[in-house]
Amino acid sequence: MPRAAPKMSTRRDDLAGTATLIRFMLRRDRVRIPVWLAALTLGTVATAQSFGDLYPDAAARQAAAQSMNSPAGLAMTGPSHYLQDYNFGSMLSHQMLGFLGVLVGLMSVLLLVRHSRAEEETGRAELVRASIVGRHAHMTAALSVVAGTNILLAVLLTLGLGGLGVEGITWSGSLLYGAAHAMMGLVFAGVAAVTVQITEHSRGAAGLGLAAIGVAYVLRASGDVGNEAISWLSPIGWAQRTYAYVDNRWWPLLLGLALAAVLVVAGFELSTRRDVGSGLRQSRPGKAAASDVLAHPIGLALRLHRGLLIGFGVAMLLLGASYGSIIGDAEEMLGSVDVLNEALAEIGGASIAESFASMVMVVMVIVASIYVVMAALRPRSEETAGRAEPVLATALSRGRWLGGHLVVVLGGAVVMALLLGLGFGLSGASSMGDTGFLWNILGAALAYVPALWFVAGVAVALFGWLPRGAALAWALPVYGFVVGYLGQILQFPGWMNNLSPFGHVPQLPADELTWTPLVVLTLLAAALIVLGLAGFRRRSVEMT
Amino acid sequence: MPEPAELRAGDTAIEVSGLNKSFGATKALDQLDLNVRTGEVHGFLGPNGAGKSTTIRVLLGLLRADSGRATVLGGHPWHDAVALHRRLAYVPGDVNLWPTLTGGEAIDLFARLRGGFDRRRRNELCERFDLDPTKKGRTYSKGNRQKVAIVAALASDVELLILDEPTAGLDPLMETIFAECIREVKGAGRTVLLSSHILAQVEALGDRVSIIRQGHIVESGTLSELRHLTRTSVEAETHRSADGVRDLPGVHNVAVSNGKVHFDVDTEHLDTAVGHLHGLGIRSLVSQPPTLEQLFMRHYGEELAEATNGRGR
Structure with missing residues (x-):
């Protein structure tokens, strides 16, 4: 040669x-x-x-x-x-x-x-x-x-x-x-x-x-x-x-x-x-042995969800912060327009910042619900990828396996709401110079947690009873987005809003806090999760 | 391992009778019977799609059978799944690992979720199988992924190993080490259900064998029992013409040329045939014992000719 x-x-x-x-x-x-x-x-x-x-x-x-x-x-x-x-x-x-x-x-x-x-x-x-x-x-x-x-x-x-x-x-x-x-x-x-x-x-x-x-x-x-x-x-x-x-x-x-x-x-x-x-x-070499935490179902789930949790958490924090930073400008911009100020005050009895926060919050929460669906469908992708099978062939019961994932999903929903509230509240409070705003916003974000749990519940119920149709859970964020975002701009009729779980949450801080929808959503979420667990316990684990 | 649990299980580790399972229109298991004795290595033979993995997944409580009875270590595979899984280890035929977990983490995870495991033994096994436990799951080749599951199963202190084509993707050297390990496991008194389509492997390791065909066990027994059902192939040179062997009972496919004779003989008539040759003055004699392959071909060779919905034999 x-x-x-x-x-x-x-x-x-x-x-x-x-x-x-x-x-x-x-x-x-x-x-x-x-x-x-x-x-x-x-x-x-x-x-x-x-x-x-x-x-x-x-x-x-x-x-x-x-x-x-x-x-x-x-x-x-x-x-x-x-x-x-x-x-x-x-x-x-x-x-x-x-x-x-x-x-x-x-x-x-x-x-x-x-x-x-x-x-x-x-x-x-x-x-x-x-x-x-x-x-x-x-x-x-x-x-x-x-x-x-x-x-x-x-x-x-x-x-x-x-x-x-x-x-x-x-x-x-x-x-x-x-x-x-x-x-x-x-x-x-x-x-x-x-x-x-x-x-x-x-x-x-x-x-x-x-x-x-x-x-x-x-x-x-x-x-x-x-x-x-x-x-x-x-x-x-x-x-x-x-x-x-x-x-x-x-x-x-x-x-x-x-x-x-x-x-x-x-x-x-x-x-x-x-x-x-x-x-x-x-890719770099990693640990040669597992830590004690990994062998616990929650630890395992946490490890598998880690990338998604961190990625989405940072995104939520930044999304909240960027909207929060607008608020100061917004108050300034509208502060001079007295007429509009009055009009807004008449509509909801809330300040400009509060009504702005309420409108934007819906959209951000629906983004957070994308996380919830992705995380709640993780057990399904573990199953279809064939990784659930060897784990379920160990002494880990199906309930505990799915439960580990669910703890992370439900906890993740709280974390996402907290992070977007924190980002939004902190940057909003600093741009307006009003510390009280942070607490209002954190509360407003947390009020959406039951709706996020409901989304997780739907995904789990589908996973238990209709595993091949589990992706149907995506309908919730998509529909929520259409009515929550476009509906606000294009003025959809009220019944369309009522079909979305997010439509039932009191729009804090502009609205008054009402507990009933939050309790009902939480109970429904719990019922759906119990249903999903029961379905998964009685069905076969599918091979790809 | 003389543990109280084993006493409960008696001398049968796995007992299956009349098991049926359909996936839609496909009948995966058709009145399947299977019997694995405690302490034996039981070869579970059949080509792809015969129902080996389906059987195993029913035994692991991952699949629900439509009808029939299955007992694993004295328990019900579906209802007592968790309790049973503490006492058995499973190696799937196609190991899928988490891309972000290292092989070592995956081994520990499987072994710990099963209950106790021996870290010294685990490290020793990693060395024997030449497995680098620090690499991430996505970087392993098929053979290395298989090793992860094998090490996790062998490092666990369990009574029963259920192995579904465990050596697929392993190189011949690793297959030898695997065979050594299985002999050790057997020496320790544990039970192994070894599903395979590699006949030589089962022949080398198995005490008893079950052959599955279209979801039904067509043959089951010790290797020597099964050999009785097949023919030994004999090639001999004799002083006098061996034409007479044609008239002996149980002799088939006789070919005689230049003082050489070649024929197959049913194993039960081997004595008579060789006695006859002795009378003719043997100059050389080569006798091939029946291989599992011949046995296997007896069931599957027919399949080509037979209608697909027929049932063995």
Whole structure:
């Protein structure tokens, strides 16, 4: 063998097989991608169409603009510049773009992780890479699929909204509105292209991606209420600052495209510095023996939930803190508007800070309920992964095994509520200079604990009796989010709110504390848990 | 191990009769009977999908049988699961470990949840199996994951080991060490149910064997008992022509050429056949005892020809 081998690899070879892989990915996602596109497009178009009924005349729209012009309103929607001319177009862009940014980001991150890191983690990528497939082909194909999906979404949104013929929703505005979605999707695809290089696990890669979306959302929320410069740090903020249907500025999209390009290049660069299947972070050796705590069912559960608990706990603390930091700005901003102050005082008899806190609290608690569902479904994933079986073949009873997980889930729910209350309360108290606010907020957050336990109860009952349908528990946070977040903006009827466990919790600190719903929710949660335990005791442990 | 618990169990460690289990339309266990005596290594043989793992999962109380009776160490596998699990250890055929726990932690976890375990023995086993206990679960290969479960089971002080294809993924060297360990376990008076499709392993370790086919035990007994059911293969050179063996009872597949004869003989007629050869003047004689493989093929070879819903023999 000659020492200097001829240069055999070319750029073309690096990409060999990309087209085949794209076709393969599209075939795997022939249901998933259309469902995402249909849900996002139809949801947007239906919202735009509903505006006519919700706000029949200019006076109604003006009233909507005024009610949005509160700290809570702006934090949950977008910058106040939209409010100057609040027609159906600017309404759509103002109220939906931030929320849709989160969903589009979610779609991009999940799709990209699914086709890159998840494939490597399962070892399937190794099989594929061993055939005539270049080293960049997998990532290129995955990015092409995600980018194509986002561009198709932009086209569908443009056609769907433009063709609606609603006053104020122009074709040119719709084109920009759609393009703004594609830009956000591309940025978060780029983020995921980097995160999948870092960790070995698809869960970790997706988690980092979702954290980036959360940070982007919170930055724009605090910027839109307080210092606008902060919003310019967020891709969602850029999309909102195109002011689609108002000013129709295209240039903020360039910022997003540039960031997406930088991230993708970084992702490719990082991918050449690691082996297939491994991450940039190498796993280190650990303890050779188990501690005494680990052999206890709660200790074992705690160890298995540790990553999720820490990750989510930090997220809750930061989420709370960032909303809390807005409150001071909010009071300042509204302090001068006496009329509105009076109006607000008339509505609930609560201060601006309190009504803001109550509105935002619902949303944050629903984010916490995502933790509860993930944690409560952990026993199910232990079971399907085949890790429950050898443990249940030891002297650990099923009740104690599941009980260990449940203690962590229920305790975790309290911890999450405390952390978000602590973050929100501390930063709110310091931004307003009012220590009493912290105690109010902690109480308000803890009032949601029974609702979170109820969510856990539903998941456990499903696990016990309908294990294959355990994922149905996700319906609770999803529904809670739709009515708790969108319902507040789009004014859903009351009965829809009553179907969500979160709708029954007194909205402290603005509302009065009523104990009945809290006691009832706790009892229901307990009953569901007992039911779930009984179901699990009498069913077979399933193999994958 | 002369413990009071063992006295209760009597001389039968596992007793199963008429066990049935269906998954939807598939009948996984069909009137299964199984009898494992205390202190023996019982080979549980059958190809993939014959119902070995389903049987074991019923014995562990992880699956509920549709009907039939099963007794493990004198207890009911479903109702007395926890009490029984203190007295037995299980190695699954496909070990799944937690990606973030080290192998050592997993071993200790399994062994401690089972009750007592001997740390010195555990460390010694790790060394014998050449297992690095500080590595995280996700970095282990299949064979190493298997070792984790084997060490955890062997380090536990239990009366019964239930092993479901325990050596899948182990290299030949490790298989030898595993076989040594099983002999030690047997020497200590413990009972082993060893499910496998590796015939040589069962042949080397097993006292008695049960062969399962389509959820039903088709053959059960000691290896020598089972050998009686099969034929010994004989190859001989004789001074005089051995054509006469064709007329002997229990002789099959005779081939004679250039003074050499080759035939199979039912084991019960071996004496007569060899006596006949002796009369012809033996120059050389090679006799192959029946292997488990032949026995196995007798049941499974037919399967190819037979309708799939037929029941053994």
